[in-house]
Amino acid sequence: MAQIGFSMAKIGESICFELPSAMANKDQVIETNRSLAQLSQNQLCEPLGCERFASVSSSHLVTFLRAVQAGCKTTEPEISTGGYLSLDSMCQKKDDLKEMAITGWEWQVIDSQVESACPELPQFLAQALNSDHAAKTTANELETACNIASIYELQATTSKDLKKAQEAAMASRPACANYIAAITAFVKQFTGGDAFPLLKLLQSIGKQYGGSTVWGQEFTELLAYTDFKCPTTTYPWIRLAMAACHMCAPKQYIRDGISRLLTSADFSKLKQKGMAVQLAAAEKLLNEAWALCGQSSLTLDQQAQPMGRYLTRLALFLVGKGSKGPEGKNYKQFEDITDLFTQELMNMKAHGSMDLAEQLPSSSASVDKAVQPTALEANSDPALIALAHFKNLEVGKHYTFATDPLKVYKFESIGATTAVLLHKPFFGALEKLEVEHKDLKGLRAWEKSVPSLQPAATLTALQPSVCLMAEFGRAKAQHWLYQKYHELSDFNVVVSTTSQLFANSKFNKNDLVLLPLGQVVLQKKEKINKSSVVLQMAGWKFEEVLVVTHTKCNFEKKSGHWCPFYWCKEAKDDKDKDDATCEKATLTRATVKHHELTIPCLKNKVALQIGSPLLVEFQEESKKKKKKSRD
Structure with missing residues (x-):
């Protein structure tokens, strides 16, 4: 659309749902979109928190327009301004882009109560609208598999049927309709049961690395039917590894939108008798790796980052195509790949995020350099002639000599007869080397980070004694929180099916104290927001803060844990309203202390009767933030 011009006339029917009225459900929708945006490496705009609607059509267009407004990063050179999207620059074509982004267009809005009464409706509408717009975009194999699984999960417990889910998925007329039976067979047999954990893992990997890549009919059928x-295993993890590897193919192995990285010859190789021991070992390693991820507190999207790399590297190792993968590297043994996975998983646990583009770039991440004409005088410059001759050389980059591959040099400068290379040893002074132009052919590009000693501050901060002190403090906070919660656990409040909280007894002022309960985690300060429940501990000197995670509860399924603290809504702002109609707050925010821990809580600021609604005071500052964000 950016190439041919933005036009209001090309926008199809735009439909959205009002976000749930229950604050917990609304926050979940916003947080899901925020998590997805955070995984995009600043290529998507995070939600502001004041959104009122969620789209089921025109979603890609809306996401793009929000990214343009926010000036997000982009890897597409045609719409890039210094690597970022710019509304002003893109509006120079004088098309409808500015009107789309600033004014918007007409939408059909469906009330949130409709979704509450019919939870499967958004999914159904999305399929129908995708079918209507089939000329514009079609679902690939992974999206179709996820669609089948999603429809199956929405089916009534007594009438679940993957075949019917497949038929429903056909309503969107996916491009893979001719071999959708193979996709269903893969979903049925190799994705982990009716919760589809392996498919959801693959979906998360796809979102981050190559979700738009088409597998192709031959590969899909090999994946499902090989x-x-x-006699002891059908190798579900090997199949998942092959799918992840094929999906994350580098740009040069994608033709007409279809991945060509893995072929039938690769599956034939895996079936050879000589591969049986390696296949069994890889299957076991991947199963153990997934169990390790499950024991952590990482989200699925966070687990998908180290698991996606592990799956891809093992698949490439087994078929002998490491040099053709995203890293362009051949590993010598399983142990090297497993050690790398362990290190990446530990980094993810410690820091909560990793630089995806650095180690496993997606197929869309590579951007060709723009070709520029050569100036006349450059044809008489020995230095420029040498650089043109040795096309792999670039000033500022790092290289090694084939004769001494462990010594890394920086290409500092090049003159009429020689080039200057600099090497910084671990110990000692900077070494300077002058090399004649004819000897530059011995240089090999160094693609990894330049070897250096770890900073002393990093080593000190990562000493086990230092790391464990924060964990020890977190464990104490968890213990004290449980103690205080159980001390006051007889709250005697009730909740309705419409998520309204009421007193179930008479309470004098300040007699009702509602405490939070959940897992205490260490979280970076910059990730704290209005809904975060932050604990204070005397003498706490660490950079991360103590946060209580929200507990989840499903009354219909009778699952999870009910903590009244999280179900208490804010009273609506009563300014400029009739006293007879406005909501009055009955609770106020306060804190209680237990040992060295200060815990946020809610206390009744007025006497309560049986049936008194429990509403906490409206926060004026949160209203100001919303106004500021709109400006």
């Missing part, structure tokens, strides 16, 4: 002739 018989490895093993």
